[in-house]
Amino acid sequence: MSKRLKVIEKDAVVIKFSGDSGDGMQLTGTLFSNTSALFGNDISTFPDYPAEIRAPQGTVGGVSGFQVHIGRRHINTPGDFADVLVAMNPAAIRANVSCLTKDSTIIYDSDNFTEKSIQRAGYIADPFAEDKLDTLNLIPAPITSLVKEALKDMEIDPKTVLRTKNMFALGMVYWLFDSKLNYTEEFIEDKFGKKPLIAEANSKVLRAGYYYAETIEALTPSYHVSPAPIEEGTYRNINGNQATAWGLLAAAEKAGLKLFIGSYPITPATGILEELALRKDLGAKSLQAEDEIAGICTAIGASYTGCLAVTSTSGPGLALKSEAINLAVMTELPLVIVDVQRAGPSTGLPTKTEQADLWQALYGRNGESPVVVIAAGTPSDCFKYAFEAGKIALEHMTPVILLTDSYLANGSEPWKIPAMKDLPAIRVPWAVKTDKDYLPYERDPKTLARRWAVPGTPGMEHRIGGLEKTIKGSVSYTPENHEVMVRMRDEKVERVVADVPDLEITGNKSGELLLIGWGSTYGHLVSAVTELHEEGYKVSAVNFNYIRPLPANAAKVFAGFKKLVVCELNTGQFANLLRMKYQKFTYHQYNKIQGLPFTVKEIKEYCIKLLEGK
Amino acid sequence: MADTNTLQYTAKDFKSDQEVRWCPGCGDHGILASLQKTLAELGVAKEKYVFVSGIGCSSRLPYYMNTYGFHGIHGRAAAIATGIKIANPDLMVWEMTGDGDALAIGGNHFIHAIRRNIDIKILLFNNEIYGLTKGQYSPTSSKGLVTKTSPYGTIEEPFTIGQLVIGAHGRFFARTVDYNLQLSAEVYKATALFHGTAVVEAIQNCVIFADGVHDNITNKETRDDRTIVLHHGQPMVFGKEHDKGLILDGLKLKVVKIGEDGVMEKDLLVHNAEETDPGIHYMLAGMKYPEYPVAMGVIRAVKSQTYDGAMVEQHVRVKSTSKIKCMDDLLNSGSTWKMK
Numbered sequence: 001m002s003k004r005l006k007v008i009e010k011d012a013v014v015i016k017f018s019g020d021s022g023d024g025m026q027l028t029g030t031l032f033s034n035t036s037a038l039f040g041n042d043i044s045t046f047p048d049y050p051a052e053i054r055a056p057q058g059t060v061g062g063v064s065g066f067q068v069h070i071g072r073r074h075i076n077t078p079g080d081f082a083d084v085l086v087a088m089n090p091a092a093i094r095a096n097v098s099c100l101t102k103d104s105t106i107i108y109d110s111d112n113f114t115e116k117s118i119q120r121a122g123y124i125a126d127p128f129a130e131d132k133l134d135t136l137n138l139i140p141a142p143i144t145s146l147v148k149e150a151l152k153d154m155e156i157d158p159k160t161v162l163r164t165k166n167m168f169a170l171g172m173v174y175w176l177f178d179s180k181l182n183y184t185e186e187f188i189e190d191k192f193g194k195k196p197l198i199a200e201a202n203s204k205v206l207r208a209g210y211y212y213a214e215t216i217e218a219l220t221p222s223y224h225v226s227p228a229p230i231e232e233g234t235y236r237n238i239n240g241n242q243a244t245a246w247g248l249l250a251a252a253e254k255a256g257l258k259l260f261i262g263s264y265p266i267t268p269a270t271g272i273l274e275e276l277a278l279r280k281d282l283g284a285k286s287l288q289a290e291d292e293i294a295g296i297c298t299a300i301g302a303s304y305t306g307c308l309a310v311t312s313t314s315g316p317g318l319a320l321k322s323e324a325i326n327l328a329v330m331t332e333l334p335l336v337i338v339d340v341q342r343a344g345p346s347t348g349l350p351t352k353t354e355q356a357d358l359w360q361a362l363y364g365r366n367g368e369s370p371v372v373v374i375a376a377g378t379p380s381d382c383f384k385y386a387f388e389a390g391k392i393a394l395e396h397m398t399p400v401i402l403l404t405d406s407y408l409a410n411g412s413e414p415w416k417i418p419a420m421k422d423l424p425a426i427r428v429p430w431a432v433k434t435d436k437d438y439l440p441y442e443r444d445p446k447t448l449a450r451r452w453a454v455p456g457t458p459g460m461e462h463r464i465g466g467l468e469k470t471i472k473g474s475v476s477y478t479p480e481n482h483e484v485m486v487r488m489r490d491e492k493v494e495r496v497v498a499d500v501p502d503l504e505i506t507g508n509k510s511g512e513l514l515l516i517g518w519g520s521t522y523g524h525l526v527s528a529v530t531e532l533h534e535e536g537y538k539v540s541a542v543n544f545n546y547i548r549p550l551p552a553n554a555a556k557v558f559a560g561f562k563k564l565v566v567c568e569l570n571t572g573q574f575a576n577l578l579r580m581k582y583q584k585f586t587y588h589q590y591n592k593i594q595g596l597p598f599t600v601k602e603i604k605e606y607c608i609k610l611l612e613g614k
Numbered sequence: 615m616a617d618t619n620t621l622q623y624t625a626k627d628f629k630s631d632q633e634v635r636w637c638p639g640c641g642d643h644g645i646l647a648s649l650q651k652t653l654a655e656l657g658v659a660k661e662k663y664v665f666v667s668g669i670g671c672s673s674r675l676p677y678y679m680n681t682y683g684f685h686g687i688h689g690r691a692a693a694i695a696t697g698i699k700i701a702n703p704d705l706m707v708w709e710m711t712g713d714g715d716a717l718a719i720g721g722n723h724f725i726h727a728i729r730r731n732i733d734i735k736i737l738l739f740n741n742e743i744y745g746l747t748k749g750q751y752s753p754t755s756s757k758g759l760v761t762k763t764s765p766y767g768t769i770e771e772p773f774t775i776g777q778l779v780i781g782a783h784g785r786f787f788a789r790t791v792d793y794n795l796q797l798s799a800e801v802y803k804a805t806a807l808f809h810g811t812a813v814v815e816a817i818q819n820c821v822i823f824a825d826g827v828h829d830n831i832t833n834k835e836t837r838d839d840r841t842i843v844l845h846h847g848q849p850m851v852f853g854k855e856h857d858k859g860l861i862l863d864g865l866k867l868k869v870v871k872i873g874e875d876g877v878m879e880k881d882l883l884v885h886n887a888e889e890t891d892p893g894i895h896y897m898l899a900g901m902k903y904p905e906y907p908v909a910m911g912v913i914r915a916v917k918s919q920t921y922d923g924a925m926v927e928q929h930v931r932v933k934s935t936s937k938i939k940c941m942d943d944l945l946n947s948g949s950t951w952k953m954k
Contacts, residue, residue, distance in 0.1 A: 038951050236950045246944065253941045260701055262693075280929045281936030282944065285700050290726035294693040297686065297723070301666070301697025304684055305705070309697070327687050417945045455682035455698065455705050458661045463630070463677050465667075465685025474632060475677065 006221035007178065012071030013225055014079030015173060017166075018096055019088030021055050021064040024166035028086075029066025030412075031170060035183045037237055037414045040227025041070040044379075044523065046078035046597070047410045051267070051351045058120040063095035070177075072226040076378075076523035078411060080599035084176065086169045088112060088143075090121035097131050105137040107172055109165065111144035141212065143168050150208040151201050160198065164205040171209020178224050181206060233416040240408035241271030243382035243415070244312075244338055249282055250383070251390025252308040255426040259284040260307035262298030264291055264317060267350045268406040269340035272312040292320035296337065300324060303333040304464075306454035308390050312338040315357045316347065318401075322365045325399055329369050329489060331464045332441070332450050334393035334400075338386070341405040343595040352595025353407035355519060356570040361401040362548060362577070368486045370493040372396070373547040375403040377522030380415035382408060385545060391426045396496055397449040403547070405569075407597045408520045428452065431460055440464050440473035441485075448492035497549040503557050507533055507540030510560035512611055516587075517567045518544040518574050521598065525567060528603040539607055547577070555582045563610060565590055567603060623654040630680040641792030641818035642671060645739065646678055648798035649708075653681075656806055664707045666695040668715040670746050671820075672739035675710040689720025692727040695734045696921075703922040706806065707734045714744050717753040717773055725782040730921040731810045737802075738775060738813060739792075741820040742827050749823035756827075775815045776899025776913060780892045786812035787899060788912040791832050792819060797843060797910060804912050810920050831908045842907040844898065846915070849882040852907050859883075860906075867897050869906060887915040 015032065017025045026047055033045045048065040055062030069079035081101045087093050087108040100106070106128075118127060128134040147168050151161050167188075174181055185203055192199035238246075252259035261284065263273040277286040285307070289295040296311040303309035313321060318339045328335045341357045343349035361373045372392050376385040382404055389402040431438055431451035438460040441450050453460035462473050468485060470476045506526050517525045525541040532539040542557055544550070558564055565588040566575035575589045590606050592598055628650040636642045653663065663681035667673030669688035676683030682705075686694045695709045716724045716738050727734060743761065744750040750763040754775065758767040779787045786808050790801040798816070805812045817828050831840045842852035842860065850860040857872050859882035870877045889895065895914040901907060938944050 034949065038949075040953065230953045232953055234946065234950050234952050236945075236948065246941075249944070250941050258701070260697065262697060279938075279944070280932035281938045282941065283929065283933075285925065285929075287696070287700060289693065290722050293690060294696075294723050294726070297690040297693035298697035298700070300686075301684070301694040301699075302701040303697075304694075305664075305698045305701035307701045309701075323687055324690065331684075417950065420941050420945075454702075455664045456661055456702055458659070461661060461681050461683075463632075463679075463683035463685065465676070465683075466669075466687055467685060 007224050008221045010223050010225050011073055012069060012075060012079075013083045013177070013223060014067060014069045014081060015084045015086070016065055016067045016082040016096060016099065017086045017169070018063055018065040018092035019166070020057055020091070021050055021052065021062050022057070023064065023088045024163065025064045025066050025088070028166045028170045029068055031184045031187060032173060033068045033070070033412065034237055035174070035179050036068070036070040036225070037235070038183055039179065040230065041072065041225055042075040042228040042230060043071075043414060044069045044075045044078045045412045046407065049351055051349075058089055058091050058117045060091045060095050060121060063091050065092070065096065070225050072228045074228065075413075076527045077597070077600060080601045084173065086173060088165065088169065090118045090123060090127045093127045093131065093133070094121045094123070097133070100133060100136065102135065105139060106133070107139045107141060107169065109143035109169070110140035111142045141172065141216075146208060146212060147205055150205055154197065154201055156197055156201055160201065164202050167202050167206040168209035168212070171206040172213040175210045175213035176222050178222055181210060230414070231416060235414045235416055237412050238380050238383070238415045239271070239410060239412040240376065240379040240382040240404050241269070241340065241410070242275050243380050244376070244386045244402070244404060245272045245275035247383035247386025248308070248310050248336060248390055249276070249279060249284060250420065250423060251387045251394075251426060252284070253282070253420065254387075254423055255308060255390070255394055255428050257306065257308045257394075257428070259310065260299060260302035261285070261310045261312065262287045262289050262295040262302070263312045264289050264295045266292070266314045266317050268342055268409045269312045269314045269317070269338065271409060272338060272340070292317040293324060296321040296324040299335060300328055300331070300333060303328070303335050304331070304454070306452070308334065308336070308394060310336045310338065312340070314340050314342045315344045315360065318357060318360055319364065325371065326365050326367065326369050327466050328399040329371060330466050330468075332397045332489070334397055336386070336389045336393050336400050336402060338402045338404065340409045341403060349595040351406065353405045353520070353597055354569050354593065354595060355403075355405060355521075356573065356593070357403065358518075358547065358570065358573040358577070361403055368490065370490045371548070372398055372400040372493055372496050373403065374400065375519030375545055375547060376408055377519060377543055377545055379408050379411045379413050381522070383415070387423060391424065392496055392499060394426055394428050395449065395499075396447050396492060397429060397452060398493060398496075403519055405520050431457075433459060438462060439471050441469055441471045443488070447495055448488060494549050497552055500546045500549060500551050502553040503542045503544070503551045505540050505542055505557060506530075508538065509540070511538035511540050512561070513537070513539045513563045513565060513607055514558065514561035515539065515541040515565050515567055515603070515607065516544070516578070517541070518547060521567050521569070524598040524600055524603055527600040528607065531600065532604055532607060537607065537611060539611075544574070547574070550581060558582060558585050563588060565607065565610065567591075567598065569593065569597070621657050621659055623660065625650040625654045627660065628653050628680050630678050632677045634678050635674065636671060637822055639821040640671070641741065641820070642675065642739065644793040644795065645737070645798070645816050645818065646675060648795050649737075649802060650679070652799055652802040652806065656803070658706055662705050664698050664705050665710060666691045666698065666707060667710040668720055670712040670715045670744070672710050672712040672818075673715060689715055689718070690723060691715065692720060692723035692734070692736065696727055696730070696732050699732055699734055699922050700925060703733070703926060709734055709736045710739070711736060712739045713742060713752040713754040717775070717778070725778070728779055728782040728784045728811045728813065731783075731785055731918060732921040733809050733923070734811055735805050736811065736813045737805075737816060739816050739818040740775060741818045741824055742772075743820050743824035745820045745823050774900050775813070777896055779813045780896045780899060780914065784813060784914065785810045785916040785918055786912075787815070787895070787914045788812070789815045789817065789908070789910050791817045791828070791910070801911060804915065808915055809923070810918060831903055840903045840907055841910050844885045844887070844909055844911040844913055846885055846887040846912065849879055849884050851879065851882060858907070862894075867901065867906065887912050888917070890916050
């Protein structure tokens with residue numbers, strides 16, 4: 001398309017788009033990451049947005065960001081630091097100071113750096129000097145006036161004109177990374193097909209940004225990130241919530257059941273309900289319930305009636321569902337409860353990530369209440385573990401809590417599309433008609449799962465409920481029966497361990513230090529270990545996806561290392577679980593409770609400090 | 615729910631092997647017997663019935679029914695029943711609940727089930743007291759009632775169940791009395807045959823904690839003069855001597871005596887349970903003794919689309935136009951790319 005003076009080949013680059021929550025930064029970031037993925041880069045993305053739909057304009061609290069990490073090698077995290085920051089206003093500078101380095105480039109809309117907006121962001125006069133960023137590669141671009149200029153001959157209102165600013169910034173970034181515009185142009189055509197004028201304006205501005213970057217030559221050198229060596233196959237981008245929804249649908253199809261979801265909207269889990277509400281073509285039945293409790297109770301009703309039943313929520317909703325989870329424990333019905341964790345307690349930081357619902361998932365109910373708890377590690381991993389949650393729930397007749405979090409739910413990555421025929425079979429323990437009466441709590445001798453008979457089946461009429469029962473399903477207050485049933489339910493969940501794969505170690509089987517994480521810590525631990533290993537440290541990592549039951553080889557893996565460090569986004573819930581389960585080891589903890597994922601840098605620094613005894 | 619003619623049941627077929635544990639003389643025995651009798655006459659296959667309940671004395675009923683049954687948690691029966699009906703619209707789903715279960719802890723699910731018009735039959739045992747927790751006031755206890763938690767009398771206004779149902783866009787509301795087996799059989803049958811959320815208030819006597827609270831309207835000696843049994847298409851006549859009736863006087867209902875002041879039977883209101891406008895139904899549901907007779911029978915029964923029916927229709931419509939027929943289609947839909 002154009003001649004370039006100098007192009008630098010990079011292994012990986014992090015770009016962050018940042019602006020007001022109405023500036024269209026999420027869309028800009030998504031378009032950039034899709035373009036890179038189509039080109040063949042590996043990518044990881046992380047949107048970071050405020051709880052308010054339109055927080056006060058120009059304030060730091062109202063900044064919405066979208067971070068994209070692209071590479072020619074395997075990308076495990078959205079990246080610690082931005083190589084390029086696109087800042088639509090001064091607040092976007094202030095909000096991102098901690099993710100900039102001395103080598104960062106900042107492209108900013110200089111038209112928006114007025115005295116008023118500078119002060120609004122909490123600066124006195126010069127944001128770059130005040131935050132000591134003036135030695136960075138600063139690229140001012142009068143985006144607002146350039147957009148007005150580009151569209152001056154078109155008959156569109158000034159508000160719509162300003163709304164295309166994000167396309168200008170995107171055009172500049174495309175030039176900087178030597179990317180093609182065609183994917184974005186197709187998207188614009190698709191989205192505004194019915195409004196040709198708006199489509200034209202967006203396309204025009206996109207190109208204007210691209211050519212502007214070329215003309216000013218300030219963005220020299222430009223970068224090139226070659227395609228990553230990615231396994232052959234058909235790929236798509238997927239975020240954690242979509243992957244979760246699809247994994248559940250896949251489990252239902254594999255089991256030959258209808259999927260039912262009863263849920264109440266809650267950030268950041270709502271995407272799962274929205275996705276499943278679309279899928280009437282696949283027979284998925286969705287109900288937006290009147291509250292969290294109705295969400296799970298409708299799911300329990302549907303489960304009793306033979307659906308793969310699901311309820312999705314976040315921490316506050318899980319709290320409201322706890323009594324009903326126990327009803328599913330007691331009635332031993334298959335049920336998947338998805339908890340997309342967010343920073344708590346109470347309403348907490350509703351759009352930010354945290355892993356602090358682990359104990360709630362394990363213990364947050366009355367009585368002895370064993371449930372299976374599993375956790376997904378990456379956005380696309382959510383498909384696998386949602387499928388697994390459905391499979392375990394059905395095969396073992398038990399509620400399963402699937403933990404994801406805001407970071408996984410909103411983050412996206414390229415995903416090799418699986419074929420349904422390659423997914424494992426799901427064997428539902430249906431009750432089979434025999435000469436004998438159907439006994440609702442008669443169990444499979446191996447798994448201890450009870451047999452499932454659903455309403456509508458002649459001759460298997462039975463009653464179940466929250467009161468303690470005998471094998472026959474009769475209410476029983478007999479002391480001995482209660483103890484037998486309590487232990488039975490516990491043992492049933494423990495026996496799921498037969499389906500739990502061994503922990504996989506990233507790095508060597510033994511060494512100085514083992515990083516231990518669970519769920520969404522996966523990417524950061526793998527990146528940290530890979531880099532530490534390259535730097536000569538004897539560090540490995542394991543990341544748990546099965547919390548209850550834990551993988552059978554955990555203690556054996558731990559024994560290969562001199563030091564164990566449990567990394568998690570809470571004050572140490574998993575570390576304490578391990579202390580209880582495997583008491584002979586000493587566990588160090590690396591914790592973060594800031595509503596943000598780890599950075600690879602901080603994990604590495606902690607490890608080095610610990611290894612060098614500082 | 616086919617096979618209506620081939621199935622021969624008796625009430626006994628609906629009795630489970632569980633020992634009935636309600637107090638002797640409890641109104642629940644009457645309700646159970648009436649229900650079992652009604653079900654036997656409906657000709658619906660036994661396996662198609664599901665009895666769902668919450669918590670409370672009323673909620674033990676599913677254990678005594680030899681059908682599918684689910685004893686839930688406090689207040690949530692409507693939500694559980696909703697899930698059952700959506701999962702299999704071919705089932706006939708009955709919810710057994712009480713004034714505390716449905717109107718206090720379960721109030722939200724109650725009104726939303728009604729609003730959606732999901733096809734479930736809600737039988738609400740109204741004894742105006744919490745029985746299972748041993749005698750505290752409920753959302754239907756009359757103001758001033760002295761109970762263990764209102765030792766100086768309640769200071770709360772009670773709900774009138776029928777008015778709450780109609781206010782929540784209810785399409786079906788009926789009222790009966792626990793031991794009035796004839797009226798109950800008629801009402802339960804109409805409930806069973808209705809499609810949509812059908813709420814029946816069963817006036818029920820708790821012999822232990824609120825014995826006689828309904829006496830002024832249920833007493834056999836006086837009940838005919840203090841209640842009116844409504845029948846669709848029939849004039850609103852009541853009284854032991856069939857000598858009283860209801861007319862509309864201005865914006866209010868008025869009790870009149872046939873033959874007095876020139877009032878003839880033809881001047882009386884004729885009950886139209888199928889009237890979509892809820893105005894008269896709301897007034898009928900709200901009638902209280904002594905100003906009015908308490909209305910019994912089917913007060914409102916307005917046909918309209920059910921939630922479960924609408925869901926089935928929407929599924930058919932979306933399926934017929936969507937290109938996505940299976941998971942593999944979905945997984946490969948939209949923006950994808952190949953790596954070699």
